[in-house]
Each structure stands twice: as structure tokens, then as C-alpha cells.
Amino acid sequence: MNRIDAAFERLRHEGKKAFVAYVAAGDPSFEASLDVVKALADAGSDVIELGLPFSDPLADGIVNQMAADRALKSGMTTARSLELIRRFRETHQTPIVLFTYLNPVFTYGFEKFHADAAAAGADGILLLDLPPDEAKENDDLARGEGLKHIRLIAPTTPDDRVKLLAESGEGFIYALSRTGVTGAHGVPSEGIGAQVAKIRQHTETPVCVGFGITTPDQASMVAKSADGVIVGSAIVKQIELNPGRAADAVRELVTPLIAATKSA
Secondary structure, eight states: OOHHHHHHHHHHHHTOOEEEEEEETTSSOHHHHHHHHHHHHHHTOSEEEEEOOOSOOTTSOHHHHHHHHHHHHTTOOHHHHHHHHHHHHTTOOOOEEEEEOHHHHHHHOHHHHHHHHHHHTOOEEEETTOOHHHHTTOHHHHOOOSSEEOEEEOTTOOHHHHHHHHHHOOSOEEEESSSSSSSSSSOOOTTHHHHHHHHHTSOOSOEEEESSOOSHHHHHHHHTTSSEEEEOHHHHHHHHHOGGGHHHHHHHHHHHHHHHHHHO
16 A cells, blocks of 8 residues: 555544645755654654755745755755655655656656656655646656655635546645645635535545644644645744754654644
8 A cells, every 4th residue: 555545544543634744855955854854754744745856946935945945056856856765765654745846857757757756765746737637638747657646726726626636636635725835924724624625525535734834723723624734834944944953943843733733
């Protein structure tokens, strides 16, 4: 069983919700980033989203943009990101989802990337700028096997498209709590419950909610409606502020967030 599916199956049996953490691979350096990912796993994260450093991350806010820039300047590449996963797999089995834009994957070779990423120990991929219906129109983009394809659904997504995305989603659905780019500059919408319910009409795939979650109270509120809570920019900000002790800073931030998610 894919590690993502196994994690959500375990959580269902335990009656708990998932905590999903995002960081950029190689921020602020390869070794420090590896320590951060291990710290997230050790703190109790159920899934880790690992962002592939990219020079033009249009869907990201300034915090994640700067993280990608730091990673690139540290020498991080797509191949090095896969090496980071291989190193992580020497000691940990927490599921990893690659969070990326199409350009790095297409440049690497779409089919080859999926195979190499799965062999390295990745479990899923969220391609931010590749709609599933468009992928079907291109033979090169239709041959991606080995990784669960995570779908992104926004509050403004039309009903017919919610159905398409939900039915094609694998692993879990990433539901945005609000519109806009990534970042902690807004708070989760109060309409999350209705949004999650609409998605669940079309799929039994777990629905996790992200964007703007920074406090235990917010995590608890979201977890009451969704199958999981996704936190990214707040974690990445701690790496930016504490480059010399990034793993410890991240652990201190996520510990109460995870506790709030699990107790919801």
C-alpha cells in the first residue's frame, strides 16, 4: 500500500486527523533541510510536502518564494531533491508529497521523473500548474506513474470542476481555505465545512485544508471539518528566521499545531 494511503487508513482507525507540513527542499541548505524534514517526522507530522526549488513559483507568496531562492542559491536541484528523499528514507517512513510546478518535472523528463522520484521514496506529487484534463491531451504528460497525483481545489472552483478534480484525486485532496497565493497573510475561511462537504460529494479520498493556518486554534477549527490540516508558510518562516537552528525552531512551532490537530 502507498504510504499516503496507509497513513490515512491508520488515522481513520485511530479517529484522528492528519497534520501535513510543507517545506522547500534544500532550504537553507541540503543538510539543514534534511534535519528539518526529520524533525517534522519525529514531531508527528503524518505527511510531508517537499517543495522542489523553482525560479518562478507563481502560486507562492513571498515567504515560500524566498525559501525557493535560498534553496537554489545553496545549490539545490531537482536531482538533489530526490537525493534528499533517499537520505530521509534511510531512517524514516513518513509519506512525502512533492510540491512542484511543471517546468522542473518536464525538463527532467516527465515519465523519468515519476519513476526516479518513486524509486527515491516519494509517494505523491502535486503539480500546481498542470490541470488533469490538460495532461490527458499530451501523451508525454499522461505517462506519469508511481506517484499519487494530489489535486488542488479552491473555494472558487466551479462545481463541475470540483467533481472532475475530486474524482481524479489520489492520496488526498488539497483544499484551499481561501483564494490567493500561499502565505500566512490571511486566516482560514469560515466556510471550510461547506467547502469540504461539497468535495466529499464526489470522492472518498481524504480532504485536507491549507492556506493561512498558523495557530493551534486555527488548526483545531479546520480539523473539525476536514480530514487533515496543512501548514506551510508558518513553518518556512521559522526556517528563514532561524537558519542556524532551523530544525529546533520548526519542531517548537509544529508541536502544539500537531497536538491541536490530533485532539480536534
